[in-house]
Amino acid sequence: MLRFITRRFLETIPVLFIIATATFFMMRLTPGGPFDSEKQVSPEIRARMEAHYGLDKPLFQQYLLQMKHLLQGDLGPSFKYPGRSVNEIIADSFPVSLELGCEALVVALVFGLAAGMVASLKQNSAWDHIPMGLAMIGICVPTFVLGPLLISAFALHLDWFNAAGWYFPRDRVLPALTLGAYYAAYIARLCRGGFLEVLNQDYIRTARAKGAGGAQVLFKHALRGGILPVVSFLGPTVAGVLTGSFVVETIFGIPGLGRFFVTAAFNRDYFMVMGSVLFYACFVMACNLVADVVLVWLNPKMRFE
Amino acid sequence: MALLNVENLRTAFHTRNGVVRAVQDVSFQLERGETLGIVGESGSGKSVTCYSIMGLVPQPPGRIESGRALFGDVDLLACSHRQLNRIRGRRISMIFQDAMTSLNPFLRIGEQLIEPLLIHEKITRTAATDRALAMLDEAGISDAEHRLKMYPHEFSGGMRQRVMIAMALITKPDLLIADEPTTALDVTVQAQILELIRKMQKELGMAVILVSHDLGIVSGFCDRVMVMYAGRVMESAPTDDLFYDTKHPYTRGLRQSIPALQMKGTELHTIPGQPPDPHHPPPGCPFAPRCSHAVDYCAKEEIKLLDVAPKHGSACLRVQKENLLV
Amino acid sequence: MADSTPMTMVEPVETGGGASFWQDARHRLWKNKLAVFGLAVISVLAVLCFTAFLFPNITGYSYEQQDLVLGPAPPSHAHWLGTDPLGRDLLTRLLYGGGISLSVGLCATAVSLIIGVIYGAIAGFAGGKLDMLMMRFVDILYALPFVIFVILLMVFLGQNIFLLFVAIGAVSWLTMARIVRGQVMAIKRQEFVEAAHALGLRRGRIIFRHIVPNLLGPIIVYATLTMPEVILLESFLSFLGLGVQPPHSSWGVLIKEGAEVMEEYPWLLLYPGFVMALTLFSLNFLGDGLRDALDVRGSKD
Numbered sequence: 001m002l003r004f005i006t007r008r009f010l011e012t013i014p015v016l017f018i019i020a021t022a023t024f025f026m027m028r029l030t031p032g033g034p035f036d037s038e039k040q041v042s043p044e045i046r047a048r049m050e051a052h053y054g055l056d057k058p059l060f061q062q063y064l065l066q067m068k069h070l071l072q073g074d075l076g077p078s079f080k081y082p083g084r085s086v087n088e089i090i091a092d093s094f095p096v097s098l099e100l101g102c103e104a105l106v107v108a109l110v111f112g113l114a115a116g117m118v119a120s121l122k123q124n125s126a127w128d129h130i131p132m133g134l135a136m137i138g139i140c141v142p143t144f145v146l147g148p149l150l151i152s153a154f155a156l157h158l159d160w161f162n163a164a165g166w167y168f169p170r171d172r173v174l175p176a177l178t179l180g181a182y183y184a185a186y187i188a189r190l191c192r193g194g195f196l197e198v199l200n201q202d203y204i205r206t207a208r209a210k211g212a213g214g215a216q217v218l219f220k221h222a223l224r225g226g227i228l229p230v231v232s233f234l235g236p237t238v239a240g241v242l243t244g245s246f247v248v249e250t251i252f253g254i255p256g257l258g259r260f261f262v263t264a265a266f267n268r269d270y271f272m273v274m275g276s277v278l279f280y281a282c283f284v285m286a287c288n289l290v291a292d293v294v295l296v297w298l299n300p301k302m303r304f305e
Numbered sequence: 306m307a308l309l310n311v312e313n314l315r316t317a318f319h320t321r322n323g324v325v326r327a328v329q330d331v332s333f334q335l336e337r338g339e340t341l342g343i344v345g346e347s348g349s350g351k352s353v354t355c356y357s358i359m360g361l362v363p364q365p366p367g368r369i370e371s372g373r374a375l376f377g378d379v380d381l382l383a384c385s386h387r388q389l390n391r392i393r394g395r396r397i398s399m400i401f402q403d404a405m406t407s408l409n410p411f412l413r414i415g416e417q418l419i420e421p422l423l424i425h426e427k428i429t430r431t432a433a434t435d436r437a438l439a440m441l442d443e444a445g446i447s448d449a450e451h452r453l454k455m456y457p458h459e460f461s462g463g464m465r466q467r468v469m470i471a472m473a474l475i476t477k478p479d480l481l482i483a484d485e486p487t488t489a490l491d492v493t494v495q496a497q498i499l500e501l502i503r504k505m506q507k508e509l510g511m512a513v514i515l516v517s518h519d520l521g522i523v524s525g526f527c528d529r530v531m532v533m534y535a536g537r538v539m540e541s542a543p544t545d546d547l548f549y550d551t552k553h554p555y556t557r558g559l560r561q562s563i564p565a566l567q568m569k570g571t572e573l574h575t576i577p578g579q580p581p582d583p584h585h586p587p588p589g590c591p592f593a594p595r596c597s598h599a600v601d602y603c604a605k606e607e608i609k610l611l612d613v614a615p616k617h618g619s620a621c622l623r624v625q626k627e628n629l630l631v
Numbered sequence: 632m633a634d635s636t637p638m639t640m641v642e643p644v645e646t647g648g649g650a651s652f653w654q655d656a657r658h659r660l661w662k663n664k665l666a667v668f669g670l671a672v673i674s675v676l677a678v679l680c681f682t683a684f685l686f687p688n689i690t691g692y693s694y695e696q697q698d699l700v701l702g703p704a705p706p707s708h709a710h711w712l713g714t715d716p717l718g719r720d721l722l723t724r725l726l727y728g729g730g731i732s733l734s735v736g737l738c739a740t741a742v743s744l745i746i747g748v749i750y751g752a753i754a755g756f757a758g759g760k761l762d763m764l765m766m767r768f769v770d771i772l773y774a775l776p777f778v779i780f781v782i783l784l785m786v787f788l789g790q791n792i793f794l795l796f797v798a799i800g801a802v803s804w805l806t807m808a809r810i811v812r813g814q815v816m817a818i819k820r821q822e823f824v825e826a827a828h829a830l831g832l833r834r835g836r837i838i839f840r841h842i843v844p845n846l847l848g849p850i851i852v853y854a855t856l857t858m859p860e861v862i863l864l865e866s867f868l869s870f871l872g873l874g875v876q877p878p879h880s881s882w883g884v885l886i887k888e889g890a891e892v893m894e895e896y897p898w899l900l901l902y903p904g905f906v907m908a909l910t911l912f913s914l915n916f917l918g919d920g921l922r923d924a925l926d927v928r929g930s931k932d
Contacts, residue, residue, distance in 0.1 A: 201406065203406065206408065206469075207420075208361060209394060209398070210394035211392070211394030211424050212394075212424060213387075213390055220412075221409055224412075
């Protein structure tokens with residue numbers, strides 16, 4: 001197990017390196033620079049600003065400089081928000097995204113697992129068709145349609161929530177639901193599939209032959225096999241939840257990292273982009289590692305490999 | 306009173322290609338301590354009969370259409386789920402053919418072994434674990450303490466089957482149903498497993514239903530044998546009578562097909578033809594198309610199992626009507 | 632004593648008229664009402680959208696034709712789905728945009744299919760070290776938040792529709808590669824391949840007559856299931872302003888514009904949203920139906 005983890009750690013380093021390099025060159029080679037859209041500044045002032053940030057040096061030199069800074073953990077300054085470093089911005093905004101992501105995941109897991117398990121137990125009944133139908137809707141209605149719809153219904157018409165902002169606990173509800181819906185739907189379907197397959201296995205028959213009741217069969221015997229597909233899905237999902245938050249953050253006006261990233265990309269805020277990309281990549285790979293470890297732990301057969 | 310009394314059991318499967326009548330009008334009785342063998346080819350309905358009794362037939366697509374299975378005074382086919390769960394695993398236990406797939410790969414052996422105790426008896430985990438250890442010992446598994454903590458895939462085939470047996474017998478049931486327990490095993494291990502079942506049977510005084518396609522195995526083990534074909538009982542008799550006074554052409558064919566009993570160097574005897582298509586059963590006796598004794602009414606009249614000699618039932622129309630010698 | 636019983640005439644067992652794998656699959660698909668519904672809806676939508684795309688004035692309006700006098704108007708006789716703040720006919724924009732969204736969907740799926748199948752087939756056939764390396768690469772890519780990269784790619788490549796679907800396709804091939812590789816490996820091991828070999832069939836014949844048909848199934852299924860993801864991705868990008876640019880429309884663009892004025896002119900969000908959801912629905916149902924029909928293992932009666 002330990003070897004597995006260390007191996008994964010070692011793999012991430014070259015990957016991060018490649019990502020950093022790719023991002024660097026992609027951003028720098030994109031037409032348009034960070035100061036292009038500033039209000040009419042004279043060319044001299046523009047040149048001065050660029051020099052200040054070291055943007056006038058030859059590209060390769062900038063690259064090496066960037067790498068050096070990265071290794072030191074210094075993500076550089078932000079162009080869009082002068083006076084604030086990228087590290088600061090990430091430190092401020094990521095917790096927001098993280099909170100949103102976690103709440104969305106909780107929504108997704110609670111609804112998804114419950115719906116999936118019930119559907120698998122009562123296959124082909126109303127308890128199966130209705131949740132699965134809703135799940136299909138959840139997959140097919142994009143977040144940026146669902147979000148405005150929820151806002152329109154619950155915030156504007158019913159006035160139960162604010163339409164935007166991230167100030168009160170109540171503000172968490174609509175964004176979490178919007179973001180979580182898609183994943184709840186996916187999890188429900190995966191869970192149902194996983195459980196159906198498990199419930200047809202011989203060892204479930206044995207459990208019943210031993211006199212085990214419905215709940216015991218479900219939770220003691222079927223659960224570990226049944227949620228395997230959900231767990232494998234969760235690894236990349238965490239990534240998705242965090243990145244899917246781009247849209248949700250935009251719609252609901254949430255000051256999360258996603259929103260900063262998108263604006264940074266638009267504005268050619270180089271260091272911000274690099275910082276966010278690397279940060280996301282690290283976080284996502286860490287989550288995947290955790291998911292994989294959990295997967296191996298759940299399946300005794302794999303533990304011995 | 307008989308321990309188990311099955312009357313006119315009918316089980317069918319409603320598949321997308323039609324209805325399969327897996328078990329048709331099967332009746333038999335089982336006394337305490339008796340060993341009954343159910344023999345038949347794949348698809349003869351022998352396993353489904355046992356699943357029906359135990360309530361293990363998946364209900365769609367399967368359906369128990371009619372019949373009673375009286376265990377004591379409880380009709381297993383009509384009782385409540387709770388009643389059934391109280392009986393399963395405690396008074397009637399079942400072991401299955403493939404121990405690898407029948408054991409939960411995600412749980413330790415110890416956990417699965419003590420489960421019947423925890424479900425059916427008021428007993429602490431420690432006490433249950435002690436009994437599990439004793440049971441593993443009885444089943445011939447050495448180093449029981451370590452084994453308890455292992456997972457199914459760490460055992461060999463024969464050992465897994467021993468674990469299954471231990472698991473089934475830990476509650477000292479009145480009846481053990483063994484569905485082809487040796488089919489997936491090596492020949493040497495087969496004998497050991499059968500020995501184990503016999504030993505436990507003697508100790509516990511329980512009845513055993515042994516399901517197999519191998520007439521040879523059944524002959525060495527059972528008091529009575531029931532031969533099934535296409536969902537129906539063709540012949541039912543004490544073992545010796547079945548062999549020495551066969552009263553059904555199908556049984557005769559089976560007997561003659563046992564390779565060990567044939568002379569070396571001669572062509573192996575087979576019963577020509579195929580079992581009938583379960584979706585389109587032919588009218589009359591299902592064995593008629595393959596039967597060398599068949600006459601015209603065989604393919605027309607419905608068959609029934611009737612006693613043609615003391616305690617000896619046969620469903621062959623010709624034996625019933627004309628006392629045909631098969 | 633050997634028995635010299637005469638062999639009786641044995642009736643051949645009636646099998647219900649042999650059906651090939653594909654016929655059986657088609658039969659199963661046809662019975663799946665939802666899948667058929669999905670197929671029907673998609674076909675109708677595709678025809679409508681591509682017609683509108685190829686013959687821009689067919690509805691009587693062009694997608695960029697503005698009517699500033701009229702301004703935003705709810706559905707009426709003249710404009711069946713209403714107009715947007717610039718007075719552009721929503722129906723036209725919806726159909727035209729549909730043509731764009733669906734084309735992007737198709738092309739991106741094609742790109743991802745080509746890359747995925749080739750990659751997966753190579754890995755599957757090669758086996759051993761090469762396969763391990765290739766799959767490790769896929770695993771790592773899988774773990775990365777590719778949405779980030781698409782965004783970066785789009786910014787980098789500028790807003791060119793052609794490059795848009797290359798970018799999307801380049802990022803969606805992973806699942807297809809995995810599936811194809813899995814299938815190839817499973818088939819390689821199957822006994823019928825060895826049997827064919829033992830019968831002396833040439834390599835090429837083995838590949839075409841036996842391996843490819845077994846690959847087609849999952850490929851079709853996952854291509855059908857990739858399309859909705861791709862369409863979703865395109866609309867997501869357009870929503871962020873990175874995909875299709877005004878005055879062209881795509882469903883993503885329409886939804887974005889609709890969301891902005893959702894309070895006053897709800898139809899501008901509802902219709903595009905509904906149509907897109909319907910499309911995704913249909914594709915998903917169709918894909919599910921295909922999966923059930925073609926994957927014998929997976930069907931349960």
